[in-house]
Amino acid sequence: MPGPALPPRSAVPEASASDAALVRAAALGDDQACFGIWKKYAPLVHRVVQRFFGPGPERSDVCQEAFLRVFKRIREIREPDALAGFIISVTLGVARNEARRLRIRGIVGLRPTDELPPGADVGYNPEAREEVAALYRLLSKLSAYERSLFVARYVEKMEVAEVAAAHHVSLSTAKRHLRKVADRLDHRMRDEPALSDYVGRLQERALP
Amino acid sequence: MRDEDQASRAAEESCAALGELVAQAMVERQPELAQWRALASVLQARRPRRWLFVVPAAAALVAALSITSQLSLSYRLENCKTNEGNVVGESGDGTVVFEDGSRFVLARGTQVEIQTRGFRRGAQLRLHQGHTSVSVVHRFARRWDVLAGAFDVHVTGTRFEVDWQPDHSRFDVLVREGEVRVSGGWLKEEIPIRAGQLLDVDGETNTVTVGPIPSAAAKDKPATLETVRPPAKAPTAAGSARSPRMARLSIARQAAPARPPAPSEQPRLGKPSLVWTGDSFGPSSVGGDDTSSDGASLAGSDGFIFTTIGKRTRFLPPASESPSHLYRQDAMLCTNVRVPALFCSGNSNSPGLESCDWDANWGVVLAWNPRANQRAWGDSTTGRISFEYQGAAGLYRLVAHREGDPDTRLYCVNAYASGQVVSPSDFRIECWTEGGALLPDFSSVDTFALHRPSTSNRQTLKLCISSVSLY
Numbered sequence: 001m002p003g004p005a006l007p008p009r010s011a012v013p014e015a016s017a018s019d020a021a022l023v024r025a026a027a028l029g030d031d032q033a034c035f036g037i038w039k040k041y042a043p044l045v046h047r048v049v050q051r052f053f054g055p056g057p058e059r060s061d062v063c064q065e066a067f068l069r070v071f072k073r074i075r076e077i078r079e080p081d082a083l084a085g086f087i088i089s090v091t092l093g094v095a096r097n098e099a100r101r102l103r104i105r106g107i108v109g110l111r112p113t114d115e116l117p118p119g120a121d122v123g124y125n126p127e128a129r130e131e132v133a134a135l136y137r138l139l140s141k142l143s144a145y146e147r148s149l150f151v152a153r154y155v156e157k158m159e160v161a162e163v164a165a166a167h168h169v170s171l172s173t174a175k176r177h178l179r180k181v182a183d184r185l186d187h188r189m190r191d192e193p194a195l196s197d198y199v200g201r202l203q204e205r206a207l208p
Numbered sequence: 209m210r211d212e213d214q215a216s217r218a219a220e221e222s223c224a225a226l227g228e229l230v231a232q233a234m235v236e237r238q239p240e241l242a243q244w245r246a247l248a249s250v251l252q253a254r255r256p257r258r259w260l261f262v263v264p265a266a267a268a269l270v271a272a273l274s275i276t277s278q279l280s281l282s283y284r285l286e287n288c289k290t291n292e293g294n295v296v297g298e299s300g301d302g303t304v305v306f307e308d309g310s311r312f313v314l315a316r317g318t319q320v321e322i323q324t325r326g327f328r329r330g331a332q333l334r335l336h337q338g339h340t341s342v343s344v345v346h347r348f349a350r351r352w353d354v355l356a357g358a359f360d361v362h363v364t365g366t367r368f369e370v371d372w373q374p375d376h377s378r379f380d381v382l383v384r385e386g387e388v389r390v391s392g393g394w395l396k397e398e399i400p401i402r403a404g405q406l407l408d409v410d411g412e413t414n415t416v417t418v419g420p421i422p423s424a425a426a427k428d429k430p431a432t433l434e435t436v437r438p439p440a441k442a443p444t445a446a447g448s449a450r451s452p453r454m455a456r457l458s459i460a461r462q463a464a465p466a467r468p469p470a471p472s473e474q475p476r477l478g479k480p481s482l483v484w485t486g487d488s489f490g491p492s493s494v495g496g497d498d499t500s501s502d503g504a505s506l507a508g509s510d511g512f513i514f515t516t517i518g519k520r521t522r523f524l525p526p527a528s529e530s531p532s533h534l535y536r537q538d539a540m541l542c543t544n545v546r547v548p549a550l551f552c553s554g555n556s557n558s559p560g561l562e563s564c565d566w567d568a569n570w571g572v573v574l575a576w577n578p579r580a581n582q583r584a585w586g587d588s589t590t591g592r593i594s595f596e597y598q599g600a601a602g603l604y605r606l607v608a609h610r611e612g613d614p615d616t617r618l619y620c621v622n623a624y625a626s627g628q629v630v631s632p633s634d635f636r637i638e639c640w641t642e643g644g645a646l647l648p649d650f651s652s653v654d655t656f657a658l659h660r661p662s663t664s665n666r667q668t669l670k671l672c673i674s675s676v677s678l679y
Contacts, residue, residue: 025666032549032664035248043238043239067247132229132233154224179220182220183216185222186222
């Protein structure tokens with residue numbers, strides 16, 4: 001019997017399947033569902049990782065590790081529709097671990113902690129290069145946890161409750177820690193004229 | 209306090225502005241497919257090695273079996289021989305006698321396989337072919353079954369006979385005392401057969417009969433299956449030579465006109481001139497009644513139905529238990545399959561860059577060869593054809609393959625509906641696109657196939673074909 005004809009292109013799988021369906025299938029080991037999740041959420045993971053680490057080489061290894069952990073823990077998802085939040089939480093966790101590892105490597109002299117590595121600064125608009133570089137110099141002086149809080153709350157614009165859930169702390173603890181991060185950044189911003197000018201210009205523009 | 213709140217709010221606004229700076233300054237990039245490939249290979253490598261657990265599990269199983277086998281009912285064979293695990297009745301009636309007094313008497317040539325249950329919980333006798341008389345000594349928590357093909361006779365009584373002729377799809381149960389329950393095979397539900405009743409299942413006529421044991425043949429001696437039903441017909445040469453994967457399709461020929469009708473009289477889409485229906489399908493696993501031997505004038509066909517699947521597709525029960533992977537239900541031939549979802553990689557927004565595992569996962573077909581020798585249909589072909597089928601909602605295609613063409617060169621009708629009458633010009637190469645070459649005629653076609661393709665979702669489906677009609 002000859003092999004049957006191929007279906008049309010319209011029959012190919014899409015990443016538009018609901019998160020719940022993807023999660024259920026991936027939990028059963030369906031490779032295609034894993035691919036669907038990757039296809040749908042890889043831009044998000046790359047974005048979060050890039051925003052966490054700032055200008056520098058692409059952190060595809062961190063992204064890959066984040067997805068590996070997502071697929072390993074996919075059965076732990078209680079609400080399959082909350083897949084995006086779960087992925088951000090895992091990604092921030094992996095990014096924090098990587099930041100700690102880099103810091104230790106810097107301490108023992110394997111790589112400086114506060115200098116950008118050589119190479120192209122991928123993924124950032126060159127017009128804002130100076131301000132962005134100043135901001136990440138500031139962030140590098142925060143702990144990995146504090147940087148993660150900043151990225152989740154002020155860059156990804158997550159609700160405080162979501163930030164708390166993503167960092168496995170209570171709501172009140174998250175609020176307290178966020179306030180502490182904001183105070184520290186605001187205080188240290190004075191050491192970075194490019195940043196304080198940028199924020200000042202923004203606030204002037206916002207005045208009536 | 210108020211100053212602290214204002215300072216805190218100002219700090220938060222500064223942070224929000226910094227966050228906005230990052231969000232606006234960053235240029236989002238689409239990850240490359242190579243990253244998925246790298247991830248997929250790591251995922252594959254990290255999958256748990258289930259086989260590591262197989263060895264200890266198998267050892268535990270062997271140990272458990274060795275213990276429980278010591279606790280099985282023992283039996284002895286009288287006038288029987290063993291052949292590759294089967295027990296065969298020899299000259300005279302062979303007998304399998306269990307230690308509790310239960311007896312299975314095997315007619316000459318009858319082949320059975322005996323599997324005792326652990327902890328002395330009875331036994332299961334698989335009747336491959338032949339006739340057995342059973343006398344069971346019933347005990348609490350002891351179960352006896354006779355399996356014949358796909359039929360299961362569960363013993364709840366004491367004395368009965370079972371006859372199974374797989375070559376003729378003939379299955380009979382005669383109960384003398386007590387009761388048995390029969391299920392499986394072509395029976396839709398479990399049937400209790402009580403003392404004095406006879407169950408007769410004839411796969412060739414698709415009939416199931418339960419009635420009293422005829423007494424005419426047994427006035428002076430107890431009725432037996434040999435005395436109450438006619439012997440089965442001898443197998444046809446064509447049927448015995450056919451591959452077991454192929455289900456025979458016998459032909460129910462309608463009254464044909466004495467002469468071919470003039471063109472103006474020919475029905476267009478009216479009543480078909482020749483119909484194959486599920487009512488006339490032979491049993492799926494064996495050759496049926498070859499009534500096509502005198503029907504060569506129209507189709508020259510003793511065609512047969514068979515099913516085939518992609519490498520990643522799996523047959524499900526009851527189809528998986530049938531040699532042909534087909535089974536009969538409600539005058540249809542059916543198969544049950546699980547078709548996995550397509551696995552594709554690439555960018556679905558860029559047609560041509562995407563590749564899917566079509567080769568290994570193309571779905572399932574129910575196919576029909578018009579001629580038993582799988583050659584082209586020939587001059588006696590027809591102008592139009594239709595397939596009636598039942599299956600899950602979705603896309604189906606009717607596919608035709610011409611003799612001599614490569615296996616990959618197929619003509620098809622896209623979105624084929626059950627009963628849709630089609631002519632050769634409806635078939636085209638790559639029917640899901642525009643402009644493929646048309647099928648010139650049916651005479652060169654050696655195979656028609658109803659194709660259910662794989663999709664982006666996993667499918668567990670039952671696909672049945674009820675008739676093939678020619679117009």
